[in-house]
Amino acid sequence: MELEVGKIYEGKVTGITKFGAFVELDKNTTGMVHISEVANTFVSEIKDHINEGQTVKVKVLSKGDDGKISLSIKKALPAPPKKDFGGEKRFDNKKQGGFRKERTPYEHTQPVDHAKNPPPVYVNKTSDDANFEDMLSKFKATSEEKFSDLKHVMDNKRRGSSRRK
16 A cells, blocks of 8 residues: 555554554554644543554654654544634624624723722832931941851851861
């Protein structure tokens, strides 16, 4: 049998592995369906979708120079319906007699009245009369205290480790 890439054939499942299934198309021709080509959904166990000895329709994806034939069950099936996620897509609404715009999720929300619910105001926690020099001197004093404490702790650790030796 001379197979053509892109054509759909019927075959019998002869073996199942963790990574795919082998399908015999005729006595001398066997191809493999990879696990990702078994179904239109995620497949963790091939045996949940097909069984050995089952007759399946497969589409020939490719034929290698080494004689390996790559097959797909899911591409031999009719395409699954596409999901509609809304947006600006228009559709024919026969009840209303024409086309109407489909709403996006944000069009269903109510506008915010800032007079009733004002947005939060973020206030700097420093005092209003503090200027840059005051803030800098506070930062410097705090930093010097922390550095002094750190130096004291490190000196104590060094002394303690030298005593143990």
